[in-house]
Amino acid sequence: MIELDQAAYSYGGGELLSDMTLSIAKGSFYFLTGPSGAGKTTLLKMCYADLVPTAGNVRLFGQNLRNMTRDDIATVRRRIGVVHQDCQFLDHLSVLENIALPLVVSGQDKLADRANLKELLAWVGLSKRANALPPELSGGERQRAALARAIILSPDVILADEPTGNVDWDMSQRLLQLLIELNKMGKTILIASHDLGLIRTAKSQVQARVLRIYNRRIQLAGANL
Amino acid sequence: MTSLAVLLRQVFSSDGHRDRVVPPTGYTSILTTATSGIMAFLTVFALALSFAADRLGERWSDALSDSATIRISASAQEQDAQVERVMEILTTTQGVKSARVLSDEEQRMILAPWFGTDLPIERLNIPRVIDVTLNGEDFSAKGLALRLRAEAPAAMLDDHGRWRMPLVKAANRLKVLGWVSMILIVVALVSMITLAARAALSANAQVIRVLRLIGAQDSYIATAFVRRFSVRAFVGAVVGTVFASLVLFLLPSAEDPAGILTGLRIQGVEWLWILVLPLFSMCIGFFATRRAALIVLGELT
Numbered sequence: 001m002i003e004l005d006q007a008a009y010s011y012g013g014g015e016l017l018s019d020m021t022l023s024i025a026k027g028s029f030y031f032l033t034g035p036s037g038a039g040k041t042t043l044l045k046m047c048y049a050d051l052v053p054t055a056g057n058v059r060l061f062g063q064n065l066r067n068m069t070r071d072d073i074a075t076v077r078r079r080i081g082v083v084h085q086d087c088q089f090l091d092h093l094s095v096l097e098n099i100a101l102p103l104v105v106s107g108q109d110k111l112a113d114r115a116n117l118k119e120l121l122a123w124v125g126l127s128k129r130a131n132a133l134p135p136e137l138s139g140g141e142r143q144r145a146a147l148a149r150a151i152i153l154s155p156d157v158i159l160a161d162e163p164t165g166n167v168d169w170d171m172s173q174r175l176l177q178l179l180i181e182l183n184k185m186g187k188t189i190l191i192a193s194h195d196l197g198l199i200r201t202a203k204s205q206v207q208a209r210v211l212r213i214y215n216r217r218i219q220l221a222g223a224n225l
Numbered sequence: 226m227t228s229l230a231v232l233l234r235q236v237f238s239s240d241g242h243r244d245r246v247v248p249p250t251g252y253t254s255i256l257t258t259a260t261s262g263i264m265a266f267l268t269v270f271a272l273a274l275s276f277a278a279d280r281l282g283e284r285w286s287d288a289l290s291d292s293a294t295i296r297i298s299a300s301a302q303e304q305d306a307q308v309e310r311v312m313e314i315l316t317t318t319q320g321v322k323s324a325r326v327l328s329d330e331e332q333r334m335i336l337a338p339w340f341g342t343d344l345p346i347e348r349l350n351i352p353r354v355i356d357v358t359l360n361g362e363d364f365s366a367k368g369l370a371l372r373l374r375a376e377a378p379a380a381m382l383d384d385h386g387r388w389r390m391p392l393v394k395a396a397n398r399l400k401v402l403g404w405v406s407m408i409l410i411v412v413a414l415v416s417m418i419t420l421a422a423r424a425a426l427s428a429n430a431q432v433i434r435v436l437r438l439i440g441a442q443d444s445y446i447a448t449a450f451v452r453r454f455s456v457r458a459f460v461g462a463v464v465g466t467v468f469a470s471l472v473l474f475l476l477p478s479a480e481d482p483a484g485i486l487t488g489l490r491i492q493g494v495e496w497l498w499i500l501v502l503p504l505f506s507m508c509i510g511f512f513a514t515r516r517a518a519l520i521v522l523g524e525l526t
């Protein structure tokens with residue numbers, strides 16, 4: 001699904017990420033950890049075609065990022081649901097409209113999906129906030145809405161950047177259960193997170209692997225994390 | 226025609242969500258509508274000017290092109306012989322329907338405004354005038370003038386072209402002026418819409434970024450803007466056209482004594498052009514915005 005081949009990234013100074021080789025297979029469940037500023041968000045951005053590696057290659061669904069047109073990127077992004085660290089909502093639209101936006105934008109705004117939408121909203125506990133505007137939400141509510149939007153198109157891959165950063169233990173467990181559920185349906189999951197408790201819970205339920213960015217490189221963490 | 230239908234559907238089909246994807250722009254939207262309205266208002270007058278000039282030019286060239294005058298001024302002894310000779314020539318000239326020597330009475334009438342009615346025309350050596358009626362195109366004023374110079378040197382041909390031509394030319398120039406004005410108005414409208422669309426796109430860079438992150442293609446994003454500007458251009462043009470038409474309608478009609486100046490009133494099929502104006506403005510809005518949008522979207526990465 002997602003392949004990095006000696007990919008490197010630099011924002012202009014020295015290389016932030018170097019020589020990253022990684023292949024994320026369909027149906028796998030990964031965590032991505034590392035100290036703040038290590039480049040987790042940067043790595044995820046390459047995985048959803050927001051950044052092009054400054055060296056090496058990134059392939060999404062077999063397509064090299066370097067050869068993709070803007071329309072190709074749009075198509076690929078419909079297959080990759082992303083929970084952004086800063087959420088990225090349209091602040092003039094309601095929570096419900098924001099969550100439905102990927103359907104609208106890809107021309108799949110059908111009535112059947114509308115019913116699912118209600119269900120989804122209930123699942124992330126936002127039924128009462130459906131008509132609120134994003135700036136009116138709490139940090140945790142925003143992240144739940146972002147997760148709902150990420151999965152509305154039923155994508156093949158779900159990338160989540162600190163999806164439980166602002167939610168309490170109960171809610172983070174619920175979000176994790178949702179992601180595990182999705183993984184069991186065959187979705188590929190990659191979660192950037194500092195939350196060791198969350199990672200441990202996940203490992204007890206699915207075969208989750210943990211990647212760590214350390215010293216600009218990526219390594220697979222052992223059983224001890 | 227089918228592409229126009231597609232365009233109309235794109236602009237007017239209600240896709241509530243798509244319209245709301247881009248935040249409303251508030252009062253600046255009024256500016257686009259107002260400019261489009263003003264441009265349409267001016268276009269109607271430029272059109273009216275062109276049509277009026279066209280009508281005037283035609284009227285002037287028609288009214289006079291079927292007559293000519295020949296003036297013969299020779300000494301008293303020669304005059305009658307020359308008149309006879311000219312009449313002979315005219316019977317063999319192509320395109321001449323009839324020719325007639327003006328009687329003393331008629332000539333007196335013509336000269337009356339200058340010399341009074343008691344002019345003793347018989348005793349004065351006044352040029353004789355032959356009124357020639359022409360029939361259409363095969364008449365060659367140049368050919369006749371040459372023949373007269375050779376065979377009746379005292380005769381002077383006046384096909385009225387001398388004073389008709391400048392008027393027709395002036396009317397044609399006025400018509401060209403009308404069209405040039407319209408072209409300039411279109412250029413101004415295209416520039417205005419392009420600027421406004423670019424500004425709107427730049428102001429919404431963050432919205433565009435979010436839309437792209439969730440998989441929106443450029444054409445989708447462009448359309449959200451294109452619809453807005455096309456509708457504004459259309460609505461503005463409808464209002465401007467209606468206003469201008471009312472003003473034109475209130476002008477006195479061309480049959481009035483002051484007809485030359487007031488003939489601006491649009492007639493008959495010319496109204497069709499006016500009806501087309503709002504659609505034309507909408508097309509300008511559509512294509513100018515689309516072009517601007519695709520360019521800006523190409524720049525925003």
Ligand SMILES: Nc1ncnc2c1ncn2[C@@H]1O[C@H](COP(=O)(O)OP(=O)(O)OP(=O)(O)O)[C@@H](O)[C@H]1O
Nearest residue numbers: 011016034035036037038039040041042043085162
């Ligand atoms: N657009 C940018 N231009 C320049 N530098 C950037 C840019 N974005 C991020 N950086 C820098 O790159 C480094 C890695 O950023 P990144 O957001 O990938 O870290 P992270 O691992 O996600 O951190 P956190 O855990 O705090 O989210 C940081 O030092 C950051 O300041």
Ligand SMILES: [Mg+2]
Nearest residue numbers: 040041085161
């Ligand atoms: Mg980050």
